[in-house]
Amino acid sequence: MRRSLLTWYQHQGRDLPWRGESDPYKIWVSEIMLQQTQVKTVIPYYQRWFKKFPTLEELARADQQEVLKVWEGLGYYARGRNLHKAAQKIVKDYGGIFPQTLEQVLKLPGIGRTTAGGILSAAFNQPVSILDGNVKRVLARLTALLVPPNQALSQLWQWSDQLLDSEHPQDFNQAIMDLGATLCTPKNPACLLCPWQKHCQSYLEGLQNQLPMREMTSPLPHKNIGVAVIWNEQGRILIDRRLEGGLLGGLWEFPGGKLEAGESYEDCIRREIQEELGIEVEVGDRLITVNHAYSHFRITLNVYHCRYLGGEPQAIECQEIRWVTLDEIDQFPFPKANSQIIAALRDQNYPRASNQG
DNA sequence: GATCCGTGGGG
DNA sequence: TCCCCAAGGAT
Numbered sequence: 001m002r003r004s005l006l007t008w009y010q011h012q013g014r015d016l017p018w019r020g021e022s023d024p025y026k027i028w029v030s031e032i033m034l035q036q037t038q039v040k041t042v043i044p045y046y047q048r049w050f051k052k053f054p055t056l057e058e059l060a061r062a063d064q065q066e067v068l069k070v071w072e073g074l075g076y077y078a079r080g081r082n083l084h085k086a087a088q089k090i091v092k093d094y095g096g097i098f099p100q101t102l103e104q105v106l107k108l109p110g111i112g113r114t115t116a117g118g119i120l121s122a123a124f125n126q127p128v129s130i131l132d133g134n135v136k137r138v139l140a141r142l143t144a145l146l147v148p149p150n151q152a153l154s155q156l157w158q159w160s161d162q163l164l165d166s167e168h169p170q171d172f173n174q175a176i177m178d179l180g181a182t183l184c185t186p187k188n189p190a191c192l193l194c195p196w197q198k199h200c201q202s203y204l205e206g207l208q209n210q211l212p213m214r215e216m217t218s219p220l221p222h223k224n225i226g227v228a229v230i231w232n233e234q235g236r237i238l239i240d241r242r243l244e245g246g247l248l249g250g251l252w253e254f255p256g257g258k259l260e261a262g263e264s265y266e267d268c269i270r271r272e273i274q275e276e277l278g279i280e281v282e283v284g285d286r287l288i289t290v291n292h293a294y295s296h297f298r299i300t301l302n303v304y305h306c307r308y309l310g311g312e313p314q315a316i317e318c319q320e321i322r323w324v325t326l327d328e329i330d331q332f333p334f335p336k337a338n339s340q341i342i343a344a345l346r347d348q349n350y351p352r353a354s355n356q357g
Numbered sequence: 358g359a360t361c362c363g364t365g366g367g368g
Numbered sequence: 369t370c371c372c373c374a375a376g377g378a379t
Contacts, residue, residue: 034375041365041374075363078378112377132375177375186373187368217372247362295362336364 009175082110134180140212227256
């Protein structure tokens with residue numbers, strides 16, 4: 001059974017930029033980028049990353065803002081922040097040499113059991129099992145698991161451990177992930193091409209399109225947000241850097257906040273700007289409305305041009321604030337929903353600028 | 358153990 | 369348009 005998978009992998013495995021790579025730094029970066037993120041999305045970010053941070057030492061020396069700028073658009077920004085923190089820890093604790101024991105690797109921020117197994121098997125051919133989304137799906141189908149995978153994690157880890165080819169852990173882990181990504185897909189699995197067809201309980205029972213069982217999901221709540229593009233008399237815009245811990249931590253944004261019951265967007269924006277920045281603004285024309293879905297809620301950004309009236313801007317509910325021109329704004333990492341606001345500002349501003357000469 | 362944490366693409 | 373889900377980890 002292991003042999004049939006490895007033979008399939010030898011002929012049908014994907015050719016990916018990090019395959020055959022022996023530098024643990026490069027393996028590590030690929031594993032972090034691939035968390036909850038498809039290969040196609042990762043590849044351009046992966047290439048760009050090493051132009052900016054060719055070595056682990058250069059990553060450790062970088063400023064967090066540079067790291068987040070390269071990560072901009074990839075999402076789950078704690079991954080980028082943790083990559084940076086872990087690089088500094090590796091330089092400090094291990095002399096810049098990526099650690100090679102499971103215990104040490106698991107202590108690095110952003111690395112859990114699956115990522116640790118992925119790194120140790122891919123970089124050092126160590127027999128450490130993994131349980132990513134692909135493996136969960138493959139094993140759930142293989143065994144015809146009758147509960148959602150996340151309700152049977154200890155069982156799935158046992159199966160992953162038992163199946164792992166201890167003679168070829170590097171290729172085996174890559175192979176089972178490729179199987180899940182290319183044949184044993186979430187919808188319409190290509191069972192006729194599968195090397196494990198004869199071993200697959202779901203296929204034998206005709207259940208491959210019913211399994212794995214779905215996880216329980218609750219409907220996403222929706223929030224309406226008032227957002228301010230605050231202009232001063234020099235034609236600069238006020239942006240703020242979000243607090244470290246939570247959603248989009250460390251990224252820049254246009255200030256604003258949640259609309260309260262019975263409140264107009266004008267009132268909301270004046271209130272939020274006073275609370276967060278301690279300044280007064282006049283709310284003007286609506287610039288754009290942006291709908292965006294995060295992983296656990298949806299928002300509508302109602303964006304208004306505002307005029308700065310007075311008060312000294314203070315970083316009350318953020319890390320930092322800055323007045324910037326539209327030309328400078330590209331230097332700062334912004335979340336995706338905000339990039340639509342920037343695009344709208346450009347569209348609107350260029351004709352204005354040309355009219356003014 | 359349940360929640361939080363982004364974004365893009367497919368059906 | 370809407371829902372699903374993708375190389376998960378931290379709290």
